[in-house]
Amino acid sequence: MRVAVAMSGGVDSSVAAALLVREGHSVIGVTMRLWDGQEEAGSLCCSVEAADDARRVCHQLGIPHYVLNLQPEFERYVIDYFVAEYLAGSTPNPCLECNRHIKFDVLWGRLAGAGVDYLATGHYVRLGCDGGRHTLRRALDRGKDQSYVLYTLTQEQMARLLCPLGDLTKEEVRGLAREWGLPVADKAESQDICFVPGGDYRDFLAGRVGNDAATGSPVRPGPFLDREGRVLGQHRGLPYYTVGQRRGLGIAWGERVYVTGLDPARNAVLVGPEEDIWGRLLVAAGLNFVSFPPPPGPAAALVQVRYRGVPSPATLWPDGSEELKMEFAAGQRSIAPGQAAVFYRDDYVWGGGRIKARIG
C-alpha cells in the first residue's frame, strides 16, 4: 500500500518513515511549509532546514520527498485562530488546531491525487480497533504520549492514519535512528510553538495586532478587578495574562494574588487569592468522541485539561446538549478556557472538547 509520511525533519517522523519503508510499503515523504519563517532562527519545525533534513532522510531511505505549501490554510486555521483566542481572553492550543485542520484534513486533501492509502505521522499514540470502532490509546512511553493533541480525530481520519511509534519509547526511537544511520538521530526536540520562534507569543501577537491602543490595537490596558469588582491596578492587555499566573502582575496586596479569569467584555483581568484558581466543574463544547461513543448517562472518566497535565478522576455529565459538563473528584488548578479537556477511559481517549468555562 502507498503511505505518505508527514515529515518535520525530526527524529520521530524520520523513524516512522524508515519503519514503514522496512515493512515494505510504498512510502513518500511530505513536509508541510506552514509559515514564512525562513529568516528566523531558533525554531526547529517547518523551517527550510526542517525540509532539508526531511529530504536528506528520504534520500537515504530511497523514497521521494515533497514540500507542500499549506501556508494560506495554516494562516487561516491556526494563526488567525491563535490570535483570536488570545484576544478573546482564552488560551489556545495551536498544535491541536494544526492537527485537526492542517495535517488530517488539508494535507490529506492534497495527497488525494497521488492515490495514497494512508497518512502516517510520528505521533506517540497507539491506534487500534475495537468493536468496529477505531481507537486511540496513549503511547506506551507515557512521557512522550501525544494523545491529548489528537482528540479531534474522526473515525474516518483514523481509518487512514498510521502512527507506528506508539509502542516505542523515545530512547528506542533514537536508538533505531542511530542504528539505521539516519542523519537526524541526535537532533534536539522541538519545543516552541513553530510559528513563534523564541517562544514569546506576546511578541508574536504584538507583531500581528500591535500593542498600542492609540493605533487601534485590541490589546490595550484595562483594570485588574478583584472578586468584589474593585480596581486593583492597570494591566497591559489581556493576552499578557493566563489563568493561574502569579508573577508579573505588579499588584501590591495583602496576600499572594493570582489571575483567576479574563473578561474580554470589560477588558478586565480578574484576580484573587489562590483558592479562586482551583475549580471542580467545567463545561466543554465542540465535542468529539474517539474510542467510545458518547456516554448515555453520567460516567466516570479521567480528564486532562492541558497537554502535559495530570489525568484526574471526574464524572462526565451528559445532558443531551452539544456541551458536556465534567466534575472533578478533587479541585483542579488553573482550568483555562480555550484549552482542551480530554477525557480518557483507562488509557484510551474517549473524547474531548474545548473548555468553554470553569463553572465551579
Next chain:
Amino acid sequence: MPGIYFDHSATTPVRPEVYEAMEPFLREHFGNPSSFHAFGRTARQALDEAREKVAQLINASPAEIVFTSGGTEAINTAITGVARSLASQGRHIITCAVEHHASLDTCRALAGEGFQVTVLPVDRHGRVDSGELREAITDGTILINIMHANNEVGTIMPVEEIGAMARERGIVFHCDAVQSAGKVPLDVNGLNVDLLSLSAHKFNGPKGAGALYVRKATPWQPLMHGGAQERARRAGTENVAGIVGLGRASELAGRDMAGEAARCRVLRDRLINGMLAGLEDVVLTGHPDKRLPMHASFCFAGVEGEAVLLGLDVKGIAASSGSACTSGAMDPSYVLMAMGLDTAVARGSMRFTLGMENTEAEIDYCLREIGPIVARLRSMSPLAGHC
C-alpha cells in the same frame, strides 16, 4: 510508462551530440583559453567556434557575444550594466510585471540605487501592450527590459514592435530570450534588440553556460571585474566545456528548429485539446496562439497545482506549477496574478513544456492519468480503511 519529462522550461536533457562535443574539454583539452601555449590555443579556438555558432543562432556577429554563467548572469549584467552606464543621462527603466525574477529583482535592486522603475501591467494573456509602453517612456528613460516569451505561460511578447519603438526613441532595449532561444527563430536585427540573454540548458545544452548579446556601440559596463576575458566584458576564466556545449547546442537547435517546433506544436495541441475536452473546469492560461510551440499551461479550478504535480509524479510524469521557492514548495504565481486571475484559480496552475524526446504516446498517457488525479482531488474522497 515511467519517467516522462514535461518540464523543459525548467531545464532540458543534454543532447548526446552536445555531450560528445564537451567531453574532450573536460579531459584532454583542459587548457586555459588565455594561455600563450598550445593547450591555451586549443581552448581559445573552441571558444571562437562556439561564439560563431551562438551568434548565428540569433543573427548576430561573433564579437557581440559575451559568454556568461547562464541566463541569470546575462540578465543581471545587461540591466545593471546599461543602467549604471547611462545613469548620467537618465534614471528611468521600463519593464513588465511578468518578467522573470532575474529581471524584476535586478530592477528592484537598481530602484534601491535611485533608479525609477516602471513595471507595466499585462493583459489577461500575459502580453504587454506596446501602446502602454510608449506612454510610459519619458525623457529620462534609458532602458526597456521586456522578455521574448514568458516562462510560466509561454506567451510571446510584441518584441518586434517594442524594438522598433525603442530604436525610434533611441532607448536601449534588453530582451530576456531565455525561454525562446533555440526554440523559435530570433533575429537581433529584425527585432531591434540591443541586448539579449540566453541560456544553454534551456535548449539541450549544459547548465552553467549562457550568453549575452550586446549590439556594437551599446552603452553598458561589465558586472564582473578581474580579468580581460571576453574582451574585458566578463572577467573570469571561461567555462570552456560549457561554452562548447552551448555552441554545439546552438548549432543543432538552429539546424533542427523548424522541424522540432512543428513536431512539438502538434504534440502540444494534442495535449491542450485533450485536456480541455477531457476535463471539466480547466482553462488554458497564456495566449491561445502567440505562445511558444512547446508550451502548454493551464489552471484547474478547485485543486492545488502542487497536489496535481504530486499525483503526476507518483505516476512518473514530471510537470510543474508556479515558481519554486528555495524549499521546493509552490507560491501562488505572480505571473498569473498579474494576468488578473484570482488567487484561488492561480493555485491550480500547471505547466507542461515539451521537448525533443517527448512522444505522442507520452501525451496520451498523461491525458489518461491526469483525469482521475484531478477527479480524486476534487472529490477529496478518502480511501477509508475498514475496521
